Amino acid sequence: MTTGTKIRLLREQKGWGQDVLAAKLSISQPAISKLESDQNKLSWDNAIKLGELFEVDPEYFFDSKVNNYISHNQKVNQLFNSDYNDNNIEFIKGLYEAQIRSKDTLLEERLERIVELKKQVEELKADLEGFKTL
Template sequence: MTTGTKIRLLREQKGWGQDVLAAELGISQPAISKLESDQNKLSWDNAVKLGELFEVDPEYFFETKVFNHNTNTGEGNQVISPQTYHESDIELLKSIYEDHLKTKNELLEERYERIVELKKQVEELKAELANLKKV
């Protein structure tokens, strides 16, 4: 995924327009557009600012061609080609993300309901125990 795509996806997740991000960085909206379309390279200073805004490591924005891979052979630091993504891939990734988010929320709701059930059972057992102690 390119630097520009990463910036665009994070910006869209926040629901911000390019103008909002530009104001946060203190640069123009056309400069944001050029960053997102990879026409301009991201400076380290802006990467740090973006990292703070989006709560990610600034290095996230830069393509990594070195992959630290340790296997039983002991090989490491293998150079690999960066993967490129197309618009259809991005839409698929967004869809997958939204599905996972929905599933997570459903699981949390189920767990909450189960906790309520278990608390009710604990109270019933306490009451039953209290009745047994009276006998």
């Protein structure tokens, strides 16, 4: 089943016209028509919006599995064929583990920054008290 067919079937299940879906996505009705007829490719951002509207995983709209992850504050999309083998599974595990490490590093940095900011707040409060006594 093509991406366009999936979109059309989900839209029709909701009883929406193309104009209704276009308004929800903030795009034109002709753009919806081109998506449904597979004349235009679906962007990842619109797949996310469609996934929320239709309560499905955004990957549902693509033939291949999409592993979307954040690396150093930059969005990166990795595409994988739908037929997995052991090498792909190990690669996917590696990506997942890298994503977890990146998340842990970011959390540690945020916690350190929070501690620094709390210390600065306390110092500013002490300075303010000093000014009040003058």
